[in-house]
Amino acid sequence: MKHRYLPMTEQDQKDMLETIGVSSIDELFSDIPEAVRFTGEYKIKPAKSETSLLKELGRLAAKNSNAQDYASFLGAGVYDHYRPIIVDHVISRSEFYTAYTPYQPEISQGELQAIFEFQTMICELTGMELANSSMYDGGTSLAEAGTLAAGHTRRKKLLVSSTVHAESQAVVQSYADGQSIEVVTIPHTDGVTCVEKLKELIDDETAAVLVQYPNFFGQVEDLQVMGDIAHANGALFVVSANPLALGVLTPPGALGADITVGDAQPFGIAESFGGPHCGYFAVTKKLMRKVPGRLVGETTDDQGRRGYVLTLQAREQHIRRDKATSNICSNQALNALAASVAMTALGKEGVKEIAYQNIAKTAYARQAFEKAGFDVKFGPAHFNEIVVDLKSPIKEVNKRLLGQGIIGGYDLSLVDANLANHALIAVTEQRTKEEIDAFVQELEAIHA
Amino acid sequence: MHNENQSLIFEISKAGRVGYSLPELDVPELDVSSILPKQLIRTEDAELPEVSELDIMRHYTALSNRNHGVDTGFYPLGSCTMKYNPKINEAVARFPGFARIHPLQDESTVQGALEVAYDLQEHLAEITGMPQVTLQPAAGAHGEWTALMMIRAFHEANGDTQRTKVLVPDSAHGTNPASATVAGFDTVTVKSNDNGLVDLEDLKAKVGPDTAALMLTNPNTLGLFEEEILEMAKVVHGVGGKLYYDGANLNAVMSKARPGDMGFDAVHLNLHKTFTGPHGGGGPGSGPVGVTEELAAFMPKPVITKVDDRFVLNYDVPQSIGRVKPYYGNFGIYLRAYTYIRSMGPDGLKAVTEYAVLNANYMMRRLEPYFDLPYTQHCKHEFVLSGRRQKKLGVRTLDMAKRLLDFGYHPPTIYFPLNVEEGMMIEPTETESKETLDNFIEAMIQIAKEVDENPEIVQEAPHTTVIGRLDETKAARKPVLRYTKEA
Numbered sequence: 001m002k003h004r005y006l007p008m009t010e011q012d013q014k015d016m017l018e019t020i021g022v023s024s025i026d027e028l029f030s031d032i033p034e035a036v037r038f039t040g041e042y043k044i045k046p047a048k049s050e051t052s053l054l055k056e057l058g059r060l061a062a063k064n065s066n067a068q069d070y071a072s073f074l075g076a077g078v079y080d081h082y083r084p085i086i087v088d089h090v091i092s093r094s095e096f097y098t099a100y101t102p103y104q105p106e107i108s109q110g111e112l113q114a115i116f117e118f119q120t121m122i123c124e125l126t127g128m129e130l131a132n133s134s135m136y137d138g139g140t141s142l143a144e145a146g147t148l149a150a151g152h153t154r155r156k157k158l159l160v161s162s163t164v165h166a167e168s169q170a171v172v173q174s175y176a177d178g179q180s181i182e183v184v185t186i187p188h189t190d191g192v193t194c195v196e197k198l199k200e201l202i203d204d205e206t207a208a209v210l211v212q213y214p215n216f217f218g219q220v221e222d223l224q225v226m227g228d229i230a231h232a233n234g235a236l237f238v239v240s241a242n243p244l245a246l247g248v249l250t251p252p253g254a255l256g257a258d259i260t261v262g263d264a265q266p267f268g269i270a271e272s273f274g275g276p277h278c279g280y281f282a283v284t285k286k287l288m289r290k291v292p293g294r295l296v297g298e299t300t301d302d303q304g305r306r307g308y309v310l311t312l313q314a315r316e317q318h319i320r321r322d323k324a325t326s327n328i329c330s331n332q333a334l335n336a337l338a339a340s341v342a343m344t345a346l347g348k349e350g351v352k353e354i355a356y357q358n359i360a361k362t363a364y365a366r367q368a369f370e371k372a373g374f375d376v377k378f379g380p381a382h383f384n385e386i387v388v389d390l391k392s393p394i395k396e397v398n399k400r401l402l403g404q405g406i407i408g409g410y411d412l413s414l415v416d417a418n419l420a421n422h423a424l425i426a427v428t429e430q431r432t433k434e435e436i437d438a439f440v441q442e443l444e445a446i447h448a
Numbered sequence: 449m450h451n452e453n454q455s456l457i458f459e460i461s462k463a464g465r466v467g468y469s470l471p472e473l474d475v476p477e478l479d480v481s482s483i484l485p486k487q488l489i490r491t492e493d494a495e496l497p498e499v500s501e502l503d504i505m506r507h508y509t510a511l512s513n514r515n516h517g518v519d520t521g522f523y524p525l526g527s528c529t530m531k532y533n534p535k536i537n538e539a540v541a542r543f544p545g546f547a548r549i550h551p552l553q554d555e556s557t558v559q560g561a562l563e564v565a566y567d568l569q570e571h572l573a574e575i576t577g578m579p580q581v582t583l584q585p586a587a588g589a590h591g592e593w594t595a596l597m598m599i600r601a602f603h604e605a606n607g608d609t610q611r612t613k614v615l616v617p618d619s620a621h622g623t624n625p626a627s628a629t630v631a632g633f634d635t636v637t638v639k640s641n642d643n644g645l646v647d648l649e650d651l652k653a654k655v656g657p658d659t660a661a662l663m664l665t666n667p668n669t670l671g672l673f674e675e676e677i678l679e680m681a682k683v684v685h686g687v688g689g690k691l692y693y694d695g696a697n698l699n700a701v702m703s704k705a706r707p708g709d710m711g712f713d714a715v716h717l718n719l720h721k722t723f724t725g726p727h728g729g730g731g732p733g734s735g736p737v738g739v740t741e742e743l744a745a746f747m748p749k750p751v752i753t754k755v756d757d758r759f760v761l762n763y764d765v766p767q768s769i770g771r772v773k774p775y776y777g778n779f780g781i782y783l784r785a786y787t788y789i790r791s792m793g794p795d796g797l798k799a800v801t802e803y804a805v806l807n808a809n810y811m812m813r814r815l816e817p818y819f820d821l822p823y824t825q826h827c828k829h830e831f832v833l834s835g836r837r838q839k840k841l842g843v844r845t846l847d848m849a850k851r852l853l854d855f856g857y858h859p860p861t862i863y864f865p866l867n868v869e870e871g872m873m874i875e876p877t878e879t880e881s882k883e884t885l886d887n888f889i890e891a892m893i894q895i896a897k898e899v900d901e902n903p904e905i906v907q908e909a910p911h912t913t914v915i916g917r918l919d920e921t922k923a924a925r926k927p928v929l930r931y932t933k934e935a
Contacts, residue, residue, distance in 0.1 A: 001799050003792070005532055007881035008803050016810040016882065025802045028809055028826045029704050031673045036710045042703060044571045047793025050536055057787065061545025063560030065553065068544040076552055077774065084468060086501060088542070090508040098517035098533050100525055101730035106853055106913040109454070110515030111729040114508070117457050120930040124494040130929045133730070136586035139774035147630070170771035174748075177770070178597055178631045220488055248480060250490050272541075273561050274551030274775025275586065276732030288927065294730065299923035301916035306453045311923040317589065317626035318864075322635040327626035330587035330720065330735075334728030344457055344504055348496045350468040356480065357473055363483060364475035380483040398554060410552055433474040 003047075065407060067271065071435040075385050075426025076216070076410040077138070077165045078274060079266050081244065082354065082429060084345040087268040091338050101294070101333070105309045111333065112308035115296040118340045125246045125343075125351070126260040127253025128282035133294040134336040135279030135328065138263030139168040142210060142240045143175035144281065144292045144326055145259040149208030149236040150181050151325070152290055157182045157205045161193040163215035164240060166415045172210065181207070191217040191378030191387065198229055208236040208259075213252060214245055216415075217424065218362070218385025219378055227256025242266060243280065245383045247346075247355030259283050268342025269335050278335035289315060292326030357429035358384035361436065365427045368440045374447075377422065385426045387412065387419070391447055394423045404442050406435075454514060457507050458931050461497040467504050495933065514914050515729075516858050522884050524811075526830045526861035526873025527621070527669055529699050529718075533726035534791060537784035546783055551775035555760060562759030565752045565776065568786040569736075575789075575797070576695070576715050577708020578738030583777040584748045588696060590772065591716030591735030592627035592663070597769045598739060598746040599661050599690045599714060600631060605746075605767060608688065611660035615684075617646050619670060619865040621696060624663045633660055640867050644670040644823040652683055659689035666693065666710065667700045669865040669873070670823055671808065671830035681711030690714065690743075698722045699877070700805060700828035703798035707738075714739045723785035734781035748772045803878035804829040807885060811876055814889045818896040822868055829877075833860075835870035843899045843906050845870040850917065851898070851909035855891040 013025070022028060029037075048056065067080045074080075091097060095110060102108030102115075115133045122131035135141040146158045158176060160169055162185050169185070176183045184201055186209075187194050193211055202209065209230040214220045227237040238259045239252040244266035246252075252260040265277040283291055289312065297311035317324040346354055362384045366376050375389040390397050394411035401408040409423030427436060480489055499507070516523070523530035541547065549558055569581040585591035596614065603611045614628035617638045625635040636654050641647040645668070655662075662684045667673045674680065684691050693707040695717040702722070707715045719734040720727055727733075739747065749768040750761035761776070792800065805828050812821065812831040820834040835845035849859035849872070861873040876885055898906050910916065 001795050003796055003799065005534060005791075005879050006796075006799055006803055007879070008806070009882075012882040013806065016806055020806075020809045020813050022809075022826075025806055028805050031675050031826060032701070032705050033675060033678065035678055036705050038577075038704055038706050038709060042574050042794040042797060044574050044794050044797075045567075045790060047796050048790055050791070053787065053790055054536065054539070056790075057540050057564075058543060058545075060560035060563055061540075061543040063558075063563070064545040064549045065557040066544045066548040067550065068548050072550065074550045074552060078550055078552070080548070080550075082468075082470060086467075086504055089505065090512075092538070093509070093512040094519035094533070095512035095515040095517045097538075097726050097728050098519045098530075099515055099729045100523070100528050100530060100727045100858075102515075104516075104849070104853065104859060105918050106850070106910050106915055107516035107858065108514075108729075109915055110511035110513065113454060113456070113514070114511055114729075116929075116931070120456075120458065121494075121496055123930045124496060130927075136590065136732070136778075137774060139771075140586065140590075165774070167771060167774035171773060174597065174770040174772055175630075178593070178600075180632060220484055222485065222488065224487065246490070246494065248490055249484075250488050251494070254492075255487075270547040270780070271550050272547050273549050273558065273779040274777075275773070276734075276778040276780050278732075288929075295927075295929055297923040298928040299919045301918050303916055305915055307915045307918045309918045309920050309923050311920065311927060311929075314924075316622075318622040320626070321622050322625035322629045324622070324626040324629070327589045327593055327623050327630045328587075329589045329623050330718075330731040330733035332728075332732045333730035335732055337729065341504065341508065344497050344499060344507075345467040345501070346496065347461075347465075347467055347498045348493055349466060349498065350470065351494060351496055353470055354468075356478075357470065359480060359483070360473060360478040361475050363478050381485065381488070382483065395554065399556075402554075402557065407550065407553060407557075429470060432471075436475070 065402060070405055070407045071431060072407040073409050073425050073439060074407050076424050078271050079426060079428055080430050081266050083268050084342055086345060087338050087341045090341045091334055096337060097334050105307060109307060112296050114337050114340055116308050118336045119296060121340060121343045122280045122282050125243050126241060126282045127251030128260050129285045130288060131280060131282035132291050133296055134332040135281050135293060136332060137277045137279045138240060139171040141261035141279035141281050142168050143172045145238045145261050146172050146208060146210060147175055147179055148290050149238060150179060153207045155205050155207035157184060158208055158210060159184050159186050159201055159206055160210045161186045162188045163193050163217060164210060164212040165216045191219045192221050193226060195225055198226060202229060202233045206233055206235040208238050210238045213239050213241045214383040217378055217387050218382045220249060220381045220383055223252060223255035245355055247351035248359060264339035267339040269338050276332055276335055278332040278339055290325055293328045293331055354429050361431060362386060362427040365436050368436060372440050372444050384428055385424055387422055388425055389422050390443060391421055393421060397446055400446050401442055406439055406442060454510055456931050457497045460503060461499055463498055465498045465500050467499050467501045521856050522880060522888055523858040524860050524874045524876050525858055526875040527696055529721035529875060529877060531724060531877040532879035533724050534788060537724060537787045540787045541780050541784055559759055562752060564783055564786055566754055566759050568782055571789050572736055572738060576738045577706030578715050579741050580744040581736055581738045582747045583736045583782050584773050585735040585737055586773055586778050587731060587733035588716055588718040588735045589623040589627055591737045592623055593630050594748060594772045595692055595714040595716055595737045596627055596631035598743050601746040601769050602743055603660055610658055613658045614660050615654055615662040619668050619867050620663060620665060621694060624694060644672050645674055646680060648676055648679060651680060655683055655687045655689060657687060659687050661690040661692050663692040663694060665697050667697050667828040670832050671827040672823060673828055677710045696721060697829060700801060702801040704801055713743055719782055719785035724788045725781055725784060732778050732781055734778040800878045807876040807878060807880060811874060811885055811889060815892055818893055830873060830875035832868050833872045834868050835872060838899045839870050841899050841903060843903050845872055847906045847909060848895050851895050851906045853910040854912045857888055
């Protein structure tokens with residue numbers, strides 16, 4: 001058959017079969033026993049030409065309400081942020097995206113150096129001593145931080161704050177189940193982790209305390225207090241942080257975190273219906289040899305020239321097999337590259353500016369809601385999300401907003417029955433004052 | 449490519465330059481300390497680079513020029529299926545209706561995305577012969593672990609808590625035993641026989657009432673089809689264990705044999721391999737898992753299903769192992785895979801496998817006179833040569849791999865699988881032309897001659913790359929894992 005991805009000609013095929021010494025391609029499959037031989041044809045859709053497939057998939061894409069056509073106030077872990085145009089230009093260079101893991105450093109210096117720079121930027125933002133080359137996402141990074149802590153402390157209990165993203169909590173639970181680790185949830189009061197409860201729950205079986213910064217409700221929690229409690233009990237302190245917020249927030253590394261994880265999606269990575277995003281994993285030096293996944297290190301070649309290699313591989317599955325620190329193999333390299341480009345474009349000043357704009361716009365929205373008579377729950381220490389009582393079921397509210405070109409906030413009744421009619425509303429730097437005003441007005445109209 | 453050190457982005461940074469464009473703040477200025485406690489307000493800047501947009505483009509363009517991808521040249525890296533990455537996939541993944549949608553939007557606003565996911569599940573179910581498919585796992589290893597957790601949940605639901613062992617052949621990918629550990633199992637290694645296949649007698653000796661599962665790659669990592677697969681299934685099922693298929697090598701058998709028909713209970717696929725992901729320099733991947741109806745009750749939730757004409761996220765899965773990942777998997781990657789499958793159709797996927805296997809056998813037979821070939825039967829999509837003969841002359845497989853760099857090729861996978869001495873695992877894929885294969889073969893033959901006549905040139909390779917062999921011991925002994933500004 002002729003296909004644009006298949007260069008074989010009939011003559012090629014004939015010549016090659018002759019070299020092999022068989023008369024047909026079928027003969028090459030003679031080792032597959034008759035009983036398991038698939039002789040039919042897959043009952044799947046027939047091939048489409050480039051043009052007609054683009055048309056069909058374009059129609060499917062058009063069925064989805066997207067953040068280009070709508071003003072989105074939906075966050076809850078995935079955000080509509082400024083994506084510098086150059087991000088896509090860099091990650092579209094096929095020397096990057098068609099390469100495999102850089103196991104041959106002489107012809108992979110580009111990727112290796114890019115990862116080394118990513119590791120450095122993550123360290124700078126989080127205040128940690130070292131970072132790996134990426135993980136699948138924020139949720140699995142947090143889960144692996146939990147299992148790392150259990151292995152490191154030889155303890156079998158994790159305390160996870162109820163203000164951690166519900167889906168991340170669920171992933172932590174699944175990974176813990178695999179290793180027979182107990183997960184205990186720390187309740188929250190007024191939208192932040194209850195420190196008194198943490199003190200009650202922690203004991204000498206606790207491997208780690210896991211919290212989120214800013215937390216799921218958008219609140220900025222006082223990490224130091226909780227870190228101190230963890231350390232006083234011989235447990236590790238694990239913080240899942242939004243790296244973009246760290247443009248303005250004190251880095252977890254300066255507040256006692258032993259492991260800081262999170263998702264770099266806010267830096268130049270498309271929402272893409274929830275994936276692929278880009279987990280990051282940063283630790284203190286003492287945990288260096290426990291880190292999951294790939295690490296890039298600097299070294300020199302035989303002529304003394306600086307270069308980069310994958311290093312400390314004795315931690316990894318392809319060397320240690322069942323004794324590895326994790327089973328992770330593929331990571332999110334291309335998205336780490338995207339995040340690197342976005343962090344580079346924003347740079348030292350831009351990362352402060354963008355974080356500041358998020359806080360300022362959210363504070364403005366908060367006031368606008370209050371002025372319009374809506375109750376904004378929890379304290380004023382927010383980053384770019386607030387919890388607002390919209391006085392009607394959020395599903396219905398959002399349906400009406402959609403008709404006005406707005407994607408509404410997250411329905412908190414899905415995670416907490418006490419929060420019926422409450423929405424988690426995200427206001428990033430992408431939202432204009434006009435959009436915020438219109439959003440509040442629409443809600444007023446719905447309520448009226 | 450020039451040979452000077454490529455500056456780090458931090459080294460070209462200069463205070464006062466910017467590479468971004470944010471709109472002016474259109475709401476009132478805020479004193480951050482009016483809402484945040486003092487100790488939570490950052491006082492020390494993160495030292496990110498200060499560079500212009502052109503600086504950034506030049507920097508990353510220079511880095512890309514120091515990187516080899518499939519679009520740069522032939523990449524016969526065994527077990528990695530480095531086939532061409534179609535450009536239509538990239539275009540589709542960037543449609544705003546796919547790239548700019550949020551996972552927590554109401555179902556009714558993402559019907560197009562859910563339809564893609566659902567239809568892909570249906571396609572993968574047919575391709576693997578497994579009735580149910582989840583797209584949630586982020587990569588192959590993640591899929592392995594997900595499936596093992598489902599198998600564990602199945603056994604536990606039956607009160608079979610004594611099934612603590614997972615059997616793994618000695619030729620298996622490293623992720624198999626690692627995933628077994630992460631899922632809470634102990635690994636038992638099963639030996640290979642003289643033909644490079646699982647030693648059935650050893651398998652029989654090692655299964656028992658404590659067997660949870662056997663993990664198997666078929667064809668295996670030597671590129672050989674496990675001909676006794678039905679017998680192996682009988683042995684494992686006979687003691688109540690489950691059979692797990694590592695789909696890393698599916699490119700070898702599409703339309704020729706389906707895991708579901710071979711007796712497998714669970715299968716993971718690497719969409720970034722067989723279904724043109726792409727690899728992205730190490731990820732992101734996508735590792736869907738297909739299972740039998742019996743195991744389907746334990747799938748991660750939510751399950752994407754169809755009710756009448758609507759596509760829905762079903763959270764009502766009482767025996768589910770829970771979530772393995774936030775949201776619904778790496779949508780952007782499986783969307784690319786879906787686009788690929790729809791570009792190929794049933795005839796196309798069949799041709800993919802046939803040409804992949806034809807290419808591998810052709811290369812194997814042409815290289816056989818020059819290198820040791822430990823297993824001589826027809827291979828599937830890849831084959832493994834041994835550098836034993838060259839090693840006796842003082843040249844190691846690593847040296848030959850490095851010498852290939854001078855010819856502009858990415859080398860094969862080396863020193864894997866572990867049961868071949870000085871192994872070189874070659875997987876050409878179906879997207880390469882005969883001319884490309886012939887040129888590579890000629891390079892290999894020349895290297896074999898150099899080993900005989902002028903071994904130094906091989907031992908000291910590479911000679912033409914931007915950098916020479918790097919000191920990995922130094923990198924590990926004194927790890928430098930980040931840039932630090934010189935004081």
